[in-house]
């Protein structure tokens with residue numbers, strides 16, 4: 176893909192802001208950072224569909240809006256389907272000569288609940304049909320908007336209000352659903368994971384997703400101080416630890432080819448990532464070992480795939 | 487020159503969408519709606535219609551894609567029935583509230599359980615508070631005419647609301663009748679190009695469906711209600727112009743031998759055609775009865791109802807759906823409440839029947855009128871009166 180790579184250096188990144196300050200997200204919201212960066216990468220000609228979730232509310236409350244691009248609130252499960260309708264309409268209206276030809280990005284920007292759970296069928300449909308949209312999952316690993324309930328993206332062991340750490344059940348009992356793998360199984364042109372702690376990597380990936388002919392999907396780990404229970408000034412650091420421990424590897428799948436974007440010779444222990452977060456506070460050593468073993472296995476699998484393809 | 491052709495009800499709907507030159511179709515199959523969207527797929531595949539056809543994975547997504555397409559400025563069409571209609575339900579409110587003139591045909595079908603595929607109006611009635619315009623067709627010509635005219639008034643800047651045209655599953659969707667198809671040039675004269683004033687435009691960014699506090703929400707809903715009510719005038723104007731161009735005139739409530747009749751039967755959809763024969767027979771026997779066919783269900787045609795009942799003493803309403811645990815059928819309960827302050831003198835009877843395709847014969851319609859008259863005279867201890875239902 177011939178994407179113009181966004182390089183490190185403040186003068187090289189667009190100064191335009193499409194998410195204005197003054198929105199109502201919590202301090203240190205990883206998703207706020209992600210949206211700001213993603214919109215810089217996409218630019219002005221972008222139409223955004225956001226389903227129910229934190230960002231259907233915190234970015235706007237009548238008569239105010241922080242969105243400086245066309246933006247709409249969709250239903251919890253249908254942002255991908257609405258975006259597919261917009262994309263189809265633009266395509267046919269241009270073909271019929273009813274609107275001028277121009278490149279517009281159609282962005283569905285949805286939480287992990289909207290993506291992994293309630294909207295998974297709609298998303299699968301949009302991917303399978305090959306609509307030329309960008310889908311960004313803002314994965315804060317729970318239903319934050321409604322009060323930190325578990326989703327299928329909530330990691331094993333994390334305490335949420337519907338997977339509480341009780342005397343008998345120690346938080347979430349299931350492993351995080353591997354959504355990027357599910358998306359990649361649709362064999363769409365571009366799939367990536369990203370994290371706002373790696374801003375240039377994130378912006379480049381969003382741009383690649385937009386430039387792909389067909390659906391582009393970016394799954395972004397978005398640290399959430401409120402739901403994960405860590406001090407808001409640690410957002411970027413927590414995101415880095417997720418990557419450095421191998422808990423959330425940064426990789427991309429371009430036309431089926433896997434590439435690890437951050438590959439450290441040795442991974443930090445997952446404990447470094449779990450420890451600063453209140454949601455993991457209750458975990459026993461045994462559970463942490465279990466998580467470490469899982470992270471090791473998944474990371475090794477990913478590396479094996481990358482190496483095999485490179486060979 | 488217009489031409490008269492034999493057409494299944496489903497094909498009449500598809501033909502209207504084709505002649506309206508719809509830009510986007512997003513649909514999911516369900517019996518008895520499937521022929522509509524299959525026909526449209528054929529049109530697109532054969533180059534007879536230049537539209538984006540989105541074969542979605544569910545009705546929820548069908549209506550969602552219609553939302554996106556209509557908001558982006560495309561003339562948009564879909565069709566569904568029954569369970570599919572219910573899966574769309576959440577999205578119906580948003581399409582109306584977002585003021586998007588999507589047009590949909592509903593090949594009305596009963597609701598499970600028990601599992602079924604046959605026709606009644608239970609699906610349609612569940613949408614009466616969604617903010618959509620709802621119109622019932624009684625024959626295949628009306629399906630064509632109503633679908634075409636819906637684009638006209640839904641897209642009118644004074645309206646900008648979605649509409650559904652109801653056609654009885656199987657009784658219309660799968661039955662061939664002669665339909666007069668107009669010339670494309672006549673259609674173009676009737677139907678201007680769709681232009682939504684607030685399309686998604688990156689040069690004019692706006693926020694849509696924004697969160698509102700209790701401070702402002704109710705005013706928006708009230709404005710929506712006023713717009714839907716006032717859309718009736720625009721519908722009437724459009725139907726007048728439709729008549730002037732195509733020679734067929736429509737009204738929210740159509741009377742049949744109803745002028746001056748003391749007893750009136752009210753029915754909706756295809757069964758009105760059977761009821762007409764029953765009325766003829768009764769008239770031949772000297773009975774003073776007429777028929778009212780309710781075409782426009784939302785916005786409810788209050789004024790037309792008052793006028794239609796000017797000389798009536800007895801009104802018998804036949805409902806093709808059941809309001810479980812409620813006051814009989816939905817239409818009788820609304821008609822009664824509409825008349826409560828105006829016409830205490832009218833005697834009512836409401837009968838529910840024709841559920842799940844058990845369509846009454848002409849004789850049974852005569853019985854509906856006889857039973858109805860009796861109930862209206864003597865009253866009934868039953869909240870729910872049915873016809874042709876055991877137990």
Ligand SMILES: Cc1ncc(C[n+]2csc(CCOP(=O)(O)OP(=O)(O)O)c2C)c(N)n1
Nearest residue numbers: 227228229251286287288289317318319320
């Ligand atoms: C059909 C439906 N069910 C439930 C809800 C309630 N609801 C709104 S947002 C939300 C959770 C959103 O979670 P996620 O997608 O992860 O976004 P986040 O708030 O975490 O950013 C829920 C359960 C809804 N709006 N619609």
Ligand code: SF4
Nearest residue numbers: 201204229319399401
């Ligand atoms: S709860 Fe989390 S995701 Fe939601 S606004 Fe606050 S920090 Fe952001």
Ligand SMILES: [Mg+2]
Nearest residue numbers: 286287317318
């Ligand atoms: Mg979430």
